[in-house]
Amino acid sequence: MAARKEKPKLAALDALEPPPRRNRLNFFELAYERIEAMLIDCTLKPGRLLTMQDLQDMTGFGRTPIHHAVNRLSADTLITIRPRHGLQIAPIDLARERVLLKLRRDLERFVARLAAERAGPMHRNQMLHMARLLRDRRESLTLAEFNGLDRRIDQMILSTAGEPFLEHTLRPLHTIFRRIGSIYHSHMPGQHSLDGTVDAHLALLNGIASSQPERAIAASDGLIAFVERMFDEMEETIDPSLLDSSVEPLLPH
Known part of the structure; x- marks a missing residue:
């Protein structure tokens, strides 16, 4: 009987476990791809100034995936991070x-x-x-x-x-x-x-x-x-x- 009573508790604990890390990494990649697509079709126009919150609102992703994506795109020279001033989409030179x-x-x-x-x-x-x-x-x-x-x-x-x-x-x-x-x-x-x-x-x-x-x-x-x-x-x-x-x-x- 004791073993049967434990099963619901274990199921409840499982439900509270954070999602597997691979899901989180998928969100990071999806956020990157979404912003990359908006750069390519110029929804995000070259030279435009914006904020992290703007990208969250435009993509529907949360702060952490957007932050991760922006850091990658900054390393790719496609977005410039301006401390205390937000972000700028890299102009085309x-x-x-x-x-x-x-x-x-x-x-x-x-x-x-x-x-x-x-x-x-x-x-x-x-x-x-x-x-x-x-x-x-x-x-x-x-x-x-x-x-x-x-x-x-x-x-x-x-x-x-x-x-x-x-x-x-x-x-x-x-x-x-x-x-x-x-x-x-x-x-x-x-x-x-x-x-x-x-x-x-x-x-x-x-x-x-x-x-x-x-x-x-x-x-x-x-x-x-x-x-x-x-x-x-x-x-x-x-x-x-x-x-x-x-x-x-x-x-x-």
Whole structure:
């Protein structure tokens, strides 16, 4: 009888136990991804000033996950923490990010080679499936949908390369350039079509899936060249207020 009486107490104690740590870490990652997405689509405009509480209200996450995410994004140079003054979304400095593009080119070439050399049957099937998805949906893809697929492609390639250090290095670079791409396709005249970037990604996926390192590297270089052309056009014609919201716009958006 005594043993039967203890069971409800044990169940009650179990119910009071804090959730497993992995759940807490999931909240940290989800908060990071939510803010990262808002940076990319410029819901959080470059140059904007805000507070931790603003991010809590916008994302629905509590103080601890937001604090963790902001610290990571600060290390990624995407958010600047200003003690006693809150936060600032990093403005876009095209000259600085041209320099970072050179770093990204070298890293992406290394990743493309590793991925092509190490891709097994499962990886190749994933790449070919993603390539079919891009081809089938290219006419109807929205920019937000493409950015979601682009993120999955980056994760897929890094996973295939099998070197965790590369993910920590490349992920913030991917976010930086995805944000620039969003502004380019949203605001540059005549550049709403995603055909150019879709073609570049298809070439990269097919190069890795075919286990041809040199083909994969050439495709990676082609993708970086596409980004360089974006920079050329943006430097000539982009409204500076789109790169830094603290700048007075040249024309009403």
